[in-house]
Amino acid sequence: xxxxxxxxxxxxxxxxxxxxxxxxxxxxxxxxxxxxxxxxxxxxxxxxxxxxxxxxxxxxxxxxxxxxxxxxxxxxxxxxxxxxxxxxxxxxxxxxxxxxxxxxxxxxxxxxxxxxxxxxxxxxxxxxxxxxxxxxxxxxxxxxxxxxxxxxxxxxxxxxxxxxxxxxxxxxxxxxxxxxxxxxxxxxxxxxxxxxxxxxxxxxxxxxxxxxxxxxxxxxxxxxxxxxxxxxxxxxxxxxxxxxxxxxxxxxxxxxxxxxxxxxxxxxxxxxxxxxxxxxxxxxxxxxxxxxxxxxxxxxxxxxxxxxxxxxxxxxxxxxx
Amino acid sequence: xxxxxxxxxxxxxxxxxxxxxxxxxxxxxxxxxxxxxxxxxxxxxxxxxxxxxxxxxxxxxxxxxxxxxxxxxxxxxxxxxxxxxxxxxxxxxxxxxxxxxxxxxxxxxxxxxxxxxxxxxxxxxxxxxxxxxxxxxxxxxxxxxxxxxxxxxxxxxxxxxxxxxxxxxxxxxxxxxxxxxxxxxxxxxxxxxxxxxxxxxxxxxxxxxxxxxxxxxxxxxxxxxxxxxxxxxxxxxxxxxxxxxxxxxxxxxxxxxxxxxxxxxxxxxxxxxxxxxxxxxxxxxxxxxxxxxxxxxxxx
Numbered sequence: 321x322x323x324x325x326x327x328x329x330x331x332x333x334x335x336x337x338x339x340x341x342x343x344x345x346x347x348x349x350x351x352x353x354x355x356x357x358x359x360x361x362x363x364x365x366x367x368x369x370x371x372x373x374x375x376x377x378x379x380x381x382x383x384x385x386x387x388x389x390x391x392x393x394x395x396x397x398x399x400x401x402x403x404x405x406x407x408x409x410x411x412x413x414x415x416x417x418x419x420x421x422x423x424x425x426x427x428x429x430x431x432x433x434x435x436x437x438x439x440x441x442x443x444x445x446x447x448x449x450x451x452x453x454x455x456x457x458x459x460x461x462x463x464x465x466x467x468x469x470x471x472x473x474x475x476x477x478x479x480x481x482x483x484x485x486x487x488x489x490x491x492x493x494x495x496x497x498x499x500x501x502x503x504x505x506x507x508x509x510x511x512x513x514x515x516x517x518x519x520x521x522x523x524x525x526x527x528x529x530x531x532x533x534x535x536x537x538x539x540x541x542x543x544x545x546x547x548x549x550x551x552x553x554x555x556x557x558x559x560x561x562x563x564x565x566x567x568x569x570x571x572x573x574x575x576x577x578x579x580x581x582x583x584x585x586x587x588x589x590x591x592x593x594x595x596x597x598x599x600x601x602x603x604x605x606x607x608x609x610x611x612x613x614x615x616x617x618x619x620x621x622x623x624x625x626x627x628x629x630x631x632x633x634x635x636x637x638x639x640x641x
Numbered sequence: 642x643x644x645x646x647x648x649x650x651x652x653x654x655x656x657x658x659x660x661x662x663x664x665x666x667x668x669x670x671x672x673x674x675x676x677x678x679x680x681x682x683x684x685x686x687x688x689x690x691x692x693x694x695x696x697x698x699x700x701x702x703x704x705x706x707x708x709x710x711x712x713x714x715x716x717x718x719x720x721x722x723x724x725x726x727x728x729x730x731x732x733x734x735x736x737x738x739x740x741x742x743x744x745x746x747x748x749x750x751x752x753x754x755x756x757x758x759x760x761x762x763x764x765x766x767x768x769x770x771x772x773x774x775x776x777x778x779x780x781x782x783x784x785x786x787x788x789x790x791x792x793x794x795x796x797x798x799x800x801x802x803x804x805x806x807x808x809x810x811x812x813x814x815x816x817x818x819x820x821x822x823x824x825x826x827x828x829x830x831x832x833x834x835x836x837x838x839x840x841x842x843x844x845x846x847x848x849x850x851x852x853x854x855x856x857x858x859x860x861x862x863x864x865x866x867x868x869x870x871x872x873x874x875x876x877x878x879x880x881x882x883x884x885x886x887x888x889x890x891x892x893x894x895x896x897x898x899x900x901x902x903x904x905x906x907x908x909x910x911x912x913x914x915x916x917x918x919x920x921x922x923x924x925x926x927x928x929x930x931x932x933x934x935x936x937x938x939x940x941x
Contacts, residue, residue: 374744376751425927428934432687432743433926436877440922443870447916458912560755567748601763608756615749616737 334486341478348474350593352546355481357589359539360562361569361581362488363532368567369575370496371528372508373427377438379563380445381533383556384418385411385540387449390461390550400467408541415537416530423526430511439559446557460551463544477546481539488535493578495531504528508576560604564611572614574623583622645908654785659903665792666862667899668799671892672854673872674879675803676847682885683823683843684739689750690730691876692869693757694723694848698855699864700765703772712772712860716798719852727848731841739840754869761866771863795857800892802853806846807888819843871915874922881925 337355341348360382367373389407396403426437450458466473495501503524506514515521544550554561565588573584599606620628627634649655673695680688701722702715734753738746776790810816821829822839830836858864879898883890901921906914 374748426923429926429930432747433930435744435747436687437923437926440874440919440926443874444916444919444923447913447919451910451912451916560758564751564755571748602759604755604759605763608752608754608759611752611755612734612749615745615752616734619741619745 330489337482338479341475348478349546350589352474352477352481354586354589355478355485356539356543356546357565357569357585358485358582359481359488359535360566361573361585362485362492363535363539364566365570365575365577365581366492366504366528366532367525369570369577369581370501370508371504371525372511373525373529374431374435374567375438375529376435376559376563376567377441377445378532378536378566379442379557379559380422380438381415381419381536382540382543382562383445383449383552383558384415385537386544386550386556387411387455387461388414388537389541390463390544391455393464393545394461400464403464404542404545408538411541412534412537415533415540419530419533420526423529424522427522427525427529442557442559442563446553446559449552449557455552456550458552460549460556461544462549463547465548466545474546477542480542484535484538484542489578489582496578500524500527505576561607564607568611568614571619571621574621574625574627577621577623577627580621580623587622642908642910645910649908652785655907656904658786659907660900661786661788662792663900663903664896665788665796665899666903667896668796668892669854669857669861669895670872670875670879670899671895672799672802672857673851674876674883674895675806675888675891676850677873677876678880678883678885678891679819679843679850680847681880683819684735684840685743686735686739686746686750687743687877688844688847689747689873690754690757690869691847691851692872692874693754693761694727694851694869695855695858695872696761696864696866696869697726697757698723698852699772699859700761700770700855701852702856702859703765703770703864706772712774712856713794715772715856715859716853719856720849721852723852724845724849727845728841730848731844735844736837736840754873758866758869765866767866769863769865770859772859774860789861792861795861798857799854802850803888803892806850815839815842871918874918878918878922878925881929 340351344351360378364375364378367375367378385408388411389404392398392407392410393400393403396406398406422441426434426441429437449455455461466476496504503514503519503521506517506519507521507524511521540556543555547555550556557563569584569588570581571584572588573582574580595606596603618625673691677688677691680686698715698719701719702712705715705718706712730753734749735746738749774791774794776794778787778789780787810820818829818834818839819842821832821834822836822843826836829839855864875898879891879894883894898921902914902918905917909917
């Protein structure tokens, strides 16, 4: 796909997305969650796909945003929207700070050690939140009621999350073309060589994680209000659902590509919404099977597979053999 | 927290109690950890589903008590069932990811662990289960320190399993083949070792070790479908600290982990005990990496 076709595609998607809440008004909550999933996959891919550092712990930043926003809404006494946006912003900033501190420690590890350390971080965060009385400990927190009709609540969040996804998508599309994006890819392809070429790899990795953390913090701050409650293990630091979904959606679509995570998130979310209600009590069994199936049979993802099949469409020059 | 420390200073025997409890459970951690080290060293796979195998072993022993059988029978039965299950899982899944990037096998076993959690939840329900062994409790120091006999039995059993494993790896043909494959799979294949079968056996033995450990866990402590992951993380930590293929170090690290975890659980409060395990994991990894970083190396 060349640049112009991509722009046309993006515009078509944007128009559809803007119209979608009115085309399917009954599914507004699911549409809002769809954009959350897209955000999950895109932010995960910054470090996971582009830099080659597979994190199981990005859900930490999401949870931080959720709690920050809930605490601001509970204690500040401001009106709904002011408190919401203030909380989201605060959540994003705290998440960035946490990413900077954690990143400077765990991002020095390579490969699977990083993956396991972040897995530990995610669960440690959940357990700590579940024991901290100020934020409601194990019973979690509830967020204030949306002012106005319930239908408008979902409409508001549909557009909020779509706007956020669009911003993140444009930012990443630009970022991956800059020297910064090239540096991330160099780290993924061969970190020792990248370092030998004089790249401050530690800074690049931490910065990449901080970008992901900021947008996950913002997302988390709003998702708390969409779901109306914050639970330490099941929504905020939900390693076994959101935490794995992020990884899975990015891999399903094709990690390390711009469109892959978006595609993967859409497919995953739609399938999940269609199937999950029929699988009451067996969702995680199904999720486990899906993970194993994708990882074993489809590790490159849809776009990775398509790129191998039709390399010329992705701008790779193919020698006639 | 300060109250709890004060309590420890006022009643030093409590420290003895905590250390004893910790050391006794630490031996069980060591068994699961040795299985993980085996799979990691031989197949280069980090088995995230480790803790779920432990839980499954526990549930099998619990099922024995439902059928009015002695739960101690559960130790060999759980080991046998999990050995078969492990071999099945190897041929169905692990075999296809064993030569790929380690993240792929990490994610595949993580998927398996999510699957098994809910499967166990569907079969045995979401209650915390224990199996009554029928053994009594010893009281030491004028009734101030209690030791349930089943914990002693589990401790001795864990050490025996470790001993049997060493003998197996040193003396038998299969054990030699496993060690040869761990050293150099390609050379082993050249010399006529069927590495595929060695991998299957290794994975099966790992699952069997976890099953036996789980049967002890359900008698001395308790099992729950969703508490497998802490056992995986404990095994992982023990292996990181002790290194691959060093059984005495694995046992020592297991005992140390058990003791420190019980102490932390008492001082910080039980609700933070799991958090402590996971924070300790991150701290150990960062520490190891920083120490290696001084020599311009890193964990990989």
